[in-house]
Amino acid sequence: MKKIAVLGYGVVGSGVVELFYRNQKKIEKNTGTELEIGYILDLREFPDDPYGDHVVHDIQVILDDPEVGYVAECMGGVNPAFDFVRRCLEAGKSVATSNKQLVAEKGDILLQVAKAHHVNFFFEASVGGAIPIIRPLHTCLAANDISAVAGILNGTTNFILEKMFCDKMRFDDALALAQKLGYAERDPSADIDGGDACRKICILSSLVFGKHVYPEQVYTKGIRNITLEDVQLAQDFGGAVKLIGAVKRLESGKILPTVMPMVVMNESLISHVNGVFNAVMVWGDGVDKTMFYGRGAGKLPTASAVLGDLIDEVKQTDTVESQSWEPAEEGADFVAPIDDFFAARCYRTSPCGSGVFAKIADEVGVKLLNTRENGCMISGCDQKTAEAFKQKLAKEGVEILSRIPVLDDEA
Amino acid sequence: MKKIAVLGYGVVGSGVVELFYRNQKKIEKNTGTELEIGYILDLREFPDDPYGDHVVHDIQVILDDPEVGYVAECMGGVNPAFDFVRRCLEAGKSVATSNKQLVAEKGDILLQVAKAHHVNFFFEASVGGAIPIIRPLHTCLAANDISAVAGILNGTTNFILEKMFCDKMRFDDALALAQKLGYAERDPSADIDGGDACRKICILSSLVFGKHVYPEQVYTKGIRNITLEDVQLAQDFGGAVKLIGAVKRLESGKILPTVMPMVVMNESLISHVNGVFNAVMVWGDGVDKTMFYGRGAGKLPTASAVLGDLIDEVKQTDTVESQSWEPAEEGADFVAPIDDFFAARCYRTSPCGSGVFAKIADEVGVKLLNTRENGCMISGCDQKTAEAFKQKLAKEGVEILSRIPVLDDEA
Structure with missing residues (x-):
């Protein structure tokens, strides 16, 4: 028998406990392991909750219990979640989180800690809630x-x-x-x-x-x-x-x-x-x-993703290295500047004849894809060209009310 | 270094080889294992193909090579695919297949063989081509x-x-x-x-x-x-x-x-x-x-799913039991008869006033959701009610030209 600890008994944390007990047999069959919720960490007491007797207030209780193999972090925020998750991983416990801020800001560090201790740090619930996308x-x-x-x-x-x-x-x-x-x-x-x-x-x-x-x-x-x-x-x-x-x-x-x-x-x-x-x-x-x-959110949908991660963690025998990334390099230019952005665009304007749009499109070297009295859509171009289009319109006395890029479905 | 054998060098098989060599480095990094295509089994020769020298005509060559750990079955059909896959599994080689007929007709048997030999039989490509759905x-x-x-x-x-x-x-x-x-x-x-x-x-x-x-x-x-x-x-x-x-x-x-x-x-x-x-x-x-x-189909999309399975198989240390099922029981009634089907329905008819639709809907106890001169949509009902609705319409002299059920999005 292995214990799961749930950190944070808010919407997501209570969803994890609820969905776990609802489908416990199925989860145990899937993992081939007897499981139970060992602890719920929260600052509050829940005297009327059916699982209120699982509540503890000190992370150390969870860290010290060798039967706790898996931890669901559902607190949100970076502090103290980061510290708690790091210590759980260092204690040899795999962690699943729904905390996008934690992963976006500290994911590289936590993935390294997980690897060093041969456990897993999974975060399916941090993107798209219930949607299977990370795995x-x-x-x-x-x-x-x-x-x-x-x-x-x-x-x-x-x-x-x-x-x-x-x-x-x-x-x-x-x-x-x-x-x-x-x-x-x-x-x-x-x-x-x-x-x-x-x-x-x-x-x-x-x-x-x-x-x-x-x-x-x-x-x-x-x-x-x-x-x-x-x-x-x-x-x-x-x-x-x-x-x-x-x-x-x-x-x-x-x-x-x-x-x-x-x-x-x-x-x-x-x-x-x-x-x-x-x-x-x-x-x-x-x-x-x-x-x-x-x-993308909600109690049971998010819990579904957290539990899916925990189930996978139970079945893993070591760190899943394909679900990780390197720390960013100091001063690296891996990320391009927004000037390099390329897309078709919609301009909403003051009333304007389509001839004006066509003339300027021709001048800046883009295709005019569509027009209305109050706007137009031009074909894919970089930021500089999009800006030039806008300035030439302004010179013609046309007011630019908005500019919105168009998603390229064949990206 | 481990070898992959590809059974069948048609559209999907050649896609597997092409996509593997295109992204070999990424695949090897993901699995932490050096991999190569060891054999391609096909009855034909491919003298002008860059991988033509990998072609063999006898499955025994593949079965006998202990370096072949993984097999992509892309032949289609049950024979001889079933025999070949079974023998590969028995020889301790994991198999990934795109062959839906094989899985639909023989999946239970092959999953049991895989389990008995501590290897995997995966089939992500057999449903929805490129779409991740099975895993x-x-x-x-x-x-x-x-x-x-x-x-x-x-x-x-x-x-x-x-x-x-x-x-x-x-x-x-x-x-x-x-x-x-x-x-x-x-x-x-x-x-x-x-x-x-x-x-x-x-x-x-x-x-x-x-x-x-x-x-x-x-x-x-x-x-x-x-x-x-x-x-x-x-x-x-x-x-x-x-x-x-x-x-x-x-x-x-x-x-x-x-x-x-x-x-x-x-x-x-x-x-x-x-x-x-x-x-x-x-x-x-x-x-x-x-x-x-x-x-849902196509050379590289299907190959993507087959290779995704092979990559997973390389990383597994034993049979993934959650990706399996039991054989059907003899004479079991696990599958309900079509009489139990329940859905809203669209009827297309000869020209008919909406009053007639409304009257009959009321008589059989369904709601009339929408009408046109040549048809109507009624709320969810079983087959018996749907049939009664149809017969009552016929009695009113209305010809039934088609009846199509409506998918319940909140199933």
Whole structure:
């Protein structure tokens, strides 16, 4: 018999305990091991909870119990999660976490500690909640040279953008509705300014390209300034505005991780991902493209991913080295500057004849893909060309109200 | 150094060799093992092929070489694949296969042989081509009680149905186009009559519910009789006709695997899966629902899945028991009869007033969800009720031109 310790008895932690006991027999059969929840670490007491007698307040109790082989970290935040996880790994206990901030900021260090102690640090739940994406990337897709990943990594913003798209709600109203329904925090900045998606694209970038990518290296732009008019123009052009976390390997060999609102054309399956759901598209030289879809958050969905990791950890006999990456090199330029960003673009403008758009497109050397009285879409170009297009429009007296890049589904 | 043997040097086998050598370094890093393609088994000679000197004609050469640890079976068909795979497993070599017929008909036996010899028999490529679905089901989703699976498991029929839906092509014309483009065989029956999808739902059913399900146990209906008018009526009701392979656990505890054309409403992401792509939706008590999407066939996509399996096999130290199932019991009634099938339905009829539909819906105890002059959609009901609805319509002098069930996205 082996014990699991759960750190943090909030939404996710209580979900882990609930789902474990609901499907304990199936989990034990899958692992071939008798398992139970040994401890729940939390500062609070839970006298009325059926598992309240498992609650301890001192991590040392867990560290000192040799029967604890596996730890589910569901506290969130870097402190004290980082310290606790490190000490668990050093004590020879494998850890599964749902904590994206911890992985995005300290993943390289914790992966090294895990390796040194022949245990595992898994984090399937840290990206896309319930969606199996981390494990498929380094197992099922292991024969591929993966060139790009792009996804809807934040359910709150996807809900807001869907309400703007389908129900013609203005941003503020859609945000207020998301808050009312509990999808958005009272202070919604981590979601709507892209910080949450940024951490997730850091994790995906690090795993796929092999070196740690930190949040501050990611060009991050949220949806705060997206207007109903932007969404409607995208719709006129046959697409939808989505907050896309993406990373691509450029011809230079550098990678470019970004979080920004993008227009996703209807031909791309990802444009049809609605509500609080997440989806991650992966491009590789074997698979072409493949997509993973599901709930990006929530008690039992996140618990499903944490427990999936714990189950795998029980079955492993040593560190799974394919699920790891190197620390970032000091001063390395592995990450390309945003100037290297290349994409088609939608411009929303003051009223303007299509002849003006066509003339300027021709001048800067791009194709005019579509026009409306209040905007246009031009073919793929770099930042410099996109800027030149904008300045030439301004010279013609056209006001630029917004510029949104278009996701390349054949990335 | 370990050798891989490839059985069958057709489309998939040559893809395995090509993708292996393209990404050999990455594969060796992932596995921590030096690998090479040791043998290619084929009846033919390939004098002009760069790997032509690897070709052998006798399986015994492969069986006798102790350096061959891993075998990719890409021959297709049950004979001689079954015999060859069995002997490889008995010789202590792990096997990865893309052969859905082999797994659907002989999977239980081969899994037992693999276990007896402490090796693995993996088959990620046998369902959904490039799509990671088999491994996520028994790893990432292992903490879930999975209640249902449904998917677009055949790209050829999905292409035909999309052409009918988007381009208003008639079935025969869409099939001819698919044949012209190489998506359909000259004899297209395995695709359009559902046999291919049937094998895949057998494999998914067996893995998810733990007992072997044979093709003859699956109610299988293809798309041969789907007309442009059926597709248009579904479109009028806000859905698309798709060939859906599905399996569901019923309240009786039995499972009901089916392959049939179904109407998928636009709210369900799977309705937007177009072209030759496949997608598999999974429902579990932790994840809620999750979907996997990608290319269901093709040289490199299929090779990606086969190599992903081989890579995993290199890393395993014993049989992965979670990726297996029991033989079906003699005369067992694990599989429910089609009479137990429950779904909403679309009826296409001769011209009929909505009052008639409403009256009969009321009489048989279902809700009328939508009507057109030439048809209606009624709420979920069993086969008996669906039949009663039809007979009462006939009594009113209404001709029933087709009846298509509706996929329940909240299965």
